[in-house]
Amino acid sequence: MEARKTPLYETHLKAGGKMVEFAGYILPVQYPTGVVKEHLAVRNACGLFDVSHMGELRLKGPDAVRNLNHLLTNDYTEMADGQCRYSPMCYPDGGTVDDLIVYKKGKDDYLIVVNAANRKKDVDHIRENLVGDVLMEDVSDSYAQLALQGPKAEAILSKLVPAGSLPEKSYTAVFDLPVGGLLCIVSRTGYTGSDGFELYTAAENAEKLFGLLMEAGKEEGLIPCGLGARDTLRLEASMPLYGHELSAEISPLEAGLSFFVHLDKDEFIGKEALEKAGRTARVRVGLKVTGRGIVREHQDVFIDGRKVGVTTSGTSCPYVGYPAAMALIERASRKIGTKVEVDVRGRLVEAEIVKMPFYKKEEQ
Amino acid sequence: MAEMKFTKTHEWVCFDGDIAYVGITDYAQQEMGDLVYVNLPEVDAEVTAGEPFCEVESVKAVAEVNAPISGTVAEVNEELLDAPEKINEAPYESWIAKIANAGDTDSLLTEDEYTALLEEIH
16 A cells, blocks of 8 residues: 655755655654754643544434444543543454544534554444444545644644633634634643643645644744654653554553443453453653664563563653663562662663653643 | 765775774664664774664664774763763764774775765765
């Protein structure tokens, strides 16, 4: 299958984006500013990302809530209109199909935002498991998605919307909000660990919206950011990435997402297996690299010469200022402060188990 | 110093007497993006022209650096351990290693030949 262009492809080229293929889409990995500056812009000012590759599914009908509770590990019984809620989605064996965010638009009307690489698999999995009176539609191609992330995001976006109309609380959304006259869904969500918004608009509005936001953010130091910074930011914020910290072989409980797994629900796909597994043998931990070098994914982790696990992601984290990694290791060895060594292409590099997240935004 | 020479794999080499200074080219640093680590070779290590002898790492990737010439590592630029970004800022001033007992230099490219190679890539 040929890689697809997002509605912002030409915009990225004009901005000097270095284009790469990711999850079937051609997207900028960075702009001429470089990953480090893009990362720091999001922590200190603001960055704008094209995340149009993300998939959007519409779930509608009298049995919508019942299906969300059946398909997902989180509990959707009580949810106000305009709320957003994260959840893993599991196979019957407890492995993870994907992790996603559900938006409640109104009664019996939901939007599910899924990872681009998993979209087709998710659609098939959901279709096969739908029960009762409900309709699911893949509406990904009609949406472009932008992420405006950073402490200045609110100030920038406020210039383009009616006063007081932005979602105030984290994980809430406003549907049908005109942003510079372009109709958007705007949610206070993101994948960076900094404050910010995600905007969904009709694909044909994407270029104009991108331009309006860049113009509005000039004073605040807004710059466009690519996939490179998106990855370093989410790692610095210790957010799991499907295919790394989560997979068909890694359950949400192993990934440390028990907060989003409601075993007290009557039933959901994977519940039995997750209950039966009980306390998982391995757990996700954060590693701060204290030796010299950069730890990457799929590298063995040792304590006193004995292998205790393997890394799932790792890179240098520009804001906290040290290289960090996440790893799945045996539960007994998970204690904070434990010294470990990671096999970096044959060379042992020292690291320490530290509390996640590596970066946490200050409470406002 | 003598004239700077280049390799097809985007390393540079420049002789000061018998000692060869070695680094990566501007094109290489641009392709890599922001460098966050340089895994320096060991002093006294024997290196072979065209074979990897150290690594540079950006946030996204690790790249091997080939030795432009055969020889013995005489000194490494330890300044790069704490400041790998110097390679991004000034690639032709940021040598990675000095190589002694340098072997054959016949296969190295002149600046004009290297510039022609870059034009071919683009």
